[in-house]
Amino acid sequence: MKPPIPYGTGDASFRAAGGQAGIFRLVDVFFDRMESDPRFETIWEMHPDDNDESRDKLARFLCGWLGGPKLYTEKYGAIGIPRVHAHLAITTPERDQWLTCMSESVAEQAFDEDFKTYLMEQLFVPAEAVRRRCEAQR
Numbered sequence: 001m002k003p004p005i006p007y008g009t010g011d012a013s014f015r016a017a018g019g020q021a022g023i024f025r026l027v028d029v030f031f032d033r034m035e036s037d038p039r040f041e042t043i044w045e046m047h048p049d050d051n052d053e054s055r056d057k058l059a060r061f062l063c064g065w066l067g068g069p070k071l072y073t074e075k076y077g078a079i080g081i082p083r084v085h086a087h088l089a090i091t092t093p094e095r096d097q098w099l100t101c102m103s104e105s106v107a108e109q110a111f112d113e114d115f116k117t118y119l120m121e122q123l124f125v126p127a128e129a130v131r132r133r134c135e136a137q138r
């Protein structure tokens with residue numbers, strides 16, 4: 001079903017992703033996949049051993065980023081996505097591991113197909129900004 005307003009307007013994207021519950025579910029699937037699939041080993045190894053907080057941070061960030069409640073800022077304060085990754089060795093292969101892991105996780109969700117496409121196009125933008133920032137530090 002098409003949203004009454006386009007994705008990216010108001011909370012249309014947040015609702016298309018199933019709201020807070022849908023986004024937290026997606027992030028759990030994403031982290032479980034990253035942990036279990038050796039194709040994502042490099043980026044999995046970058047995360048702290050206890051990744052509960054990483055899951056919470058990404059899920060909360062995505063809620064606000066998709067036009068829903070600003071849950072990340074409420075709990076953790078202001079964030080700049082490229083800046084928080086600047087200490088990591090992220091080049092094109094690591095960016096693509098993240099995007100592939102996310103894309104396969106998104107594909108499993110009960111989202112509209114056009115929203116899945118839209119979401120992955122949107123996620124490319126911060127993922128590429130992260131890569132650029134990390135490579136500039138080297």
Ligand code: HEM
Nearest residue numbers: 043046047048057058061084090094095098126127130131
């Ligand atoms: C480009 C590929 C990316 C890789 C390899 C990656 C990897 C990581 C890693 C390893 C951490 C944990 C850092 C630490 O605890 O030291 C992290 C944190 C985080 N990432 Fe990414 N990330 C990527 C892209 C993204 C994108 C595109 C977003 C948002 C759309 C995002 C959102 C976050 C958030 C919100 C945190 C928590 C930051 C904090 O509060 O410390 N990441 N990421």
